[in-house]
Amino acid sequence: MEPISEPRRLSDRRTAIDLLEPEVREVVRKRGFASLSDAQEQAIPLLLENRNLVLIAPTGTGKTESAMLPVFSRLLATPGQGFKAIYVTPLRSLNRDILARMEWWCAELGLSVGVRHGDTPQNERRRQALSPPDLLITTPETLQALFMGSRLKKHLANVRFVIIDEVHELAGSKRGAQLSVALERLAAHAGDFQRIGLSATVGNPDEIGRFLCGARPFSLVEVPVAAHLDISVRFAGEDFSGQTRSVEKCLDRPGSTLVFVNTRVTAELLGHELYARGDVEVHHGSLSKDVRVDAEERFRRGAVRTLISTSSMELGIDIGHIEHVLQFGSPREVSRLVQRVGRAGHQLDTISRGVVLATGFDDLLESMVITRRAQANECENVLPPMNAADVMANQVAAIAVEYGEIEISRIQALIERSGCFSDSEGLLEKVSAQMAEHRLIRRDGSRIIRTGRARRYLTENLSMIHDERxxxxxxxxxxxxxxxxxxxxxxxxxxxxxxxxxxxxxxxxxxxxxxxxxxxxxxxxxxxxxxxEGEQIPVPFAVADEVGRLRRTREFSGYAAGERSLRYAERFIGRMDAGRFPVPSDRLITLENTAEGVVANVCGGHKANEALARALSILLSARFGTTVGIEVGAYRILFRLPAGVRALEVQESLSGLDPAHIEGVLKLALKRTALFKWKLVQVAKKFGAIDADADYERISIHRLIDLFDGTVIAEEAYRELFSDYMDVREAAEILAAVQDGRVGIAVGVMSPLGSEGLSSSRDTIAPLTVDQAVIGTLMRRLEKEEVILFCMHCRKWKSRTVVERVPDRPVCPVCNARLIAAVKPWDEPMIAAAKKQKKTEEERAAEVRMLRSANIVLSSGKKAVIALAGRGVGPEVASRILATLSEGEAFYREILKAERNYVRTHRYW
Missing domain, CATH: 3.10.20 (Ubiquitin-like (UB roll))
Structure with missing residues (x-):
């Protein structure tokens, strides 16, 4: 059924509040709401009419209260025991945040509230089982667990409202597909309940509604985000030190700032550079919960003015007022920029202000395109995974455990009501047959019966998130x-x-x-x-294609970039023109020869380029009998090729690849790859075909493929790779455009644009690779190494210092002798042994070692101390290094060689 989509606006702004129960109106006034936001004005009347609703609105427009005020109003009139409303959030941290807010409202209204997730203490779980709260806040995974307890399952019968927070975050993943089935399983106990989805701006709101409600009717309230955004783009410089200075300039203005970066490495490096300011903290998913909570609290209190964060701060965790949002580097996606900048202001009717600091030519144009699309409300579509076989297997096992035994037709009807499996004819038969083979269920004619393995499987597979160390x-x-x-x-x-x-x-x-x-x-x-590139955010085809068009037309008017940024872009393209290099664009692919192989400049975005790269690599490999390495970015592919294979050969393969054959070629290309092996293992674990704790590292890829070839497990592995990792449809469209002449191909030598390499698609901070940089790093590290100097003549003087402070010729200040041993801090017990009159055999050996150290310092001075500071470098190795008489970089290379040898061999000592 098509959604009902009729934005409602009441002429009297007080009318929406007046529709609520008197107790709720009183608490709204107590909370200090002077007026309602547009989102609240439109959503509250519809929700009070018991409509299913998807509310799409920017961060800070009061989405949570839009949903909960009418739910509170109706909860007051809902009799009975059991959970009456369930609030689902994608993150535990959001659980914590929502609980703090809901506790205030519920306490004022005489309602009870509880939170339940993986870390909920056992006594709290028991309390909820005996006396369930009116409102339960939980995660998608913990909702799954509620069906497994007999007492908890009974409490689900009275559920009348389910609110899914950040529904866009769940809809595009297998977590969401699992949740969509769980909602249908819940409806089997509670009957139809009101479904409310709270979402950030997406390009396909109707699809989100179908994900949430299946075939049921729903209403849609959409508050345009563009009116709330003020975003500008600035070029920050090409080197990290210049980029850091640009960040500092932005931080010098008054007010609090949230700095978003794309990877944890960037967060840590930028945090390190800015730490001396004293008002900067770092926040990302790799940090412990305590550290993250502490950073949030300090920012909320104003103890720090700047929080540097990855996507961990995208969702609506309340950290107080944010004056500015700074995006370091392109955000890669429109929806990501909208969500991040939307954190600024965070008050009703406030303009959210943000700045994107671009870090290179590709990054600048991409940031300009994404900013334009954000201000035009052109967010990406969120595509729910349709007919994911491993999700179906997981839920069939869950249903079998829940009911003991059940008709297959009932399972089919239940699963098909979900928006993610509405067209899954024939899939249940294949999935259940595969599950029976692995004893996850037992089939008896038209019935499915649970097995002893099923409950153990479910405890290990409550989540569809794959465990990965x-x-x-x-x-x-x-x-x-x-x-x-x-x-x-x-x-x-x-x-x-x-x-x-x-x-x-x-x-x-x-x-x-x-x-x-x-x-x-x-x-x-x-x-x-x-x-x-583990944390890489893929750039969508639509963004990369518009970047290509911008390169071709050079019409920068209408894009939110400053004069300095535009001058840089024009200057960069001017270098291409001056060298007579063709500029790759939406209508031109360029192939450029380099020492390593060929750079193919293709404005296709990450996923389309990934599909093209893998398909072309297998064709080139088969044709020339050689291994082909690939690196993929949003705007170029680097093919690592032997010397005899160059751009003309790549052009022939590109022009000759039939768009209709690309999926078949990709299946061949992927079949023996590590990526396919890993995906096969992940899917097989969700089917119960491989135990969650199995040592699958020892399973050969050939055995895995032989075991699962042609099964529904292999089909699902390919489906996920083709939807999540690559875009076969857009890759085929690029090939079709090449073949019919809409996109041309030019062959040439390396251009300034090609030589940008893949850095624009990666983290912005790329360490230097040249040998001098390696030696420089070693020199700086050794200078800072701690060392203990000890006089082996008088055995009275000891000094703890760092290498850079050691004089060229160390002298004991007590006896003026130069017989000074240099000892690493962890070898300090050797000094106590050297002072003893009576020594054990082991202590005598330590004394001899220290005398050797002192003798080489006596003959070579500080140079010996530097050598001895190397990891795994003792007196014998230091003597060999010094005996080479190497100076300058050659001396440090000898130390590095010794350290390498130590790392390789120390385990055998």
Missing amino acids: KVEVFDIVSRRTVGTLDESFVIGWVHTGAVFITKGQLWRVLDMEGGRISVEPATKARGEIPSW
């Missing part, structure tokens, strides 16, 4: 953690000696131990080099 990457040169890799990437690609790319830099794996990967910067590598 983060593996720390530790650079032995800087002695710093440089990032994390997802376990999927490590399993598929990483081994000792492997070279991979992350954050724009090559790294060589030296050691894998204790959940940490030790690496060193690599300058050269051969063959296929896997690339990891």
Whole structure:
């Protein structure tokens, strides 16, 4: 059924309040509401008419109260025991925030409220089972668990209202698909209840309504976001120090500022650079809950004026008044920018002001396009996953546990009422057959019967979020953690000696131990080099295509960028024109030869370019019998190729690839990849085909593929890859445009635009890769290393210092001797041993080691202290380093060589 979409506006602004129960009106006045927002004026009358509703409005327009004021009004008149209203949020942190607000309202109105999630204490769970609150705040996963308890299940019979907060955040994921079935399972106990979805701005609100309500009618209230936004774009500079200064200028104005970045690495680096200001905190998902809550509280109190955050602050967590929002680098998506800038103001009828600081040419044009689209209300569509087979398997198992045994036809009817499975004919038969094979259910004719495995499976698979460990990457040169890799990437690609790319830099794996990967910067590598950009936000095709059009037309009027930014853009394109380089655009693909292979400049966005890159790589690999490495960004693909394969050969493959065949080619391309293996494992776990704690790292990819080839598990793995990781439809459209001449191809040498590499699609901070930079990092690190100097002559003087403060020729101030040992801090117990008159055999060995250290310091001075400061460098190794008589960079290379050897071999010592 089509949605009812009739924005309602009441002539008297007080009328919406007057429709509420007198007790609620009184509490509204007590709360200090002078008037209602547009969202509240339109939503409250519809909700009081018991309509299902999707409310789409900017952050800070009172969406929560829009839903809850009429729900409170009706709860006061709803008799009986059990949960009467359920409020579902996607994050536990939102649970905490919503609970604090709802407790005030419920206390004033005499209603009870509780929160339930994975960390809820057992005594609170027991209290809710015995005396359920009127309003339960929970997460999608904990809602699933309510069906498993016999007493809790009875309390669901009285549910009359379900509010889904941040429904856009759930609708596009398998979490949302699972929730949509859970709502139908809830309706089987409670009958039809009122469904209320609160959403940020999306491009397809009707689809969100169908996701929430299935075939039921619903009303839609949409408050345009554009009128509430004031966004400008500024060019911040191409190097990180200049970009940091641009951020500081923006922070110097009065008021609080929320700085959004795209990755945790950027958040940490920017936070480190700005920490000395004393008013800056960092907030992201990798930090512990206590640290995040503390940062939120300090910002709310005004103890810090600036919070640097990733997407952890996008949703509506209340952190008090925010004066400005700063987006560091392109936000990649329109909806993301709208959501982030919407945090500013956060009061009714307030304009939200934000600045995007662009960090390069691609980044600048992309930011201009996204800002224009935001102000024109052109947000991306949110596409619910349709007919996800592993979600169906999960819910079939849940239903079997809930009912014990049940007719397949009843399950089919229940699941098909969900908006995500309304057209799933034949899928249940395949899914249930696969589940029976793995003893997750038992089939008896037309009935499904639960098994002993099913309940254990459900406790491990309440969520459709795949568990994935983060593996720390530790650079032995800087002695710093440089990032994390997802376990999927490590399993598929990483081994000792492997070279991979992350954050724009090559790294060589030296050691894998204790959940940490030790690496060193690599300058050269051969063959296929896997690339990891774990937190990359994909740029949609529509944005990349408009960036291409902007490059072609150069008509910058109508875009919110300052004069300095536009001058930079014009100057950059001028360099292309001066060198007679064709400018890649929405109508031109350029192929540029480079030492590593070929850069294909394609304005296709991440997912379309991913599909093109993988399809072309298998064609090139099959044709030339060589491994082809790929790196993919929103505007270019780098093909790593052997010397004999260049742009003309890539052009032939690109022009010859039939758009109708791309999906088949991609299935072949993906079948033996680490990505497909990992996705296959994830889906198989959700089918109960692989235990959640199975050591699947030891399962060979060939065995996995042979086991699941042609099954519904493999079909779902491909479906998810083709929808979440790549855009086959847009890739096919690009190929069709090439073949009919709408998009041309030009072949040439590396241009300034091509040489930007893939940095614009990655984090903005790419470490230097040149050898001098590696040596420079080592030198700076060794200067800061702590060292203990001890006189082996008088054995009375000891000094703790850092290497850079050690004099060229250390002298004992007590006895004037130069027999000074240099000891690492963790070897300090050796000093106590050296002072003893009577020594054990072990202590005598320590004394000999210290004398060796003192002798090389005596002969080589501070140079010996520097060598001894290296990790794993003792007196014997330091002597060998000094014996090379190396100076300058060559000396530090010898230290680095010794450290590498230590990392590789220390486990065998």
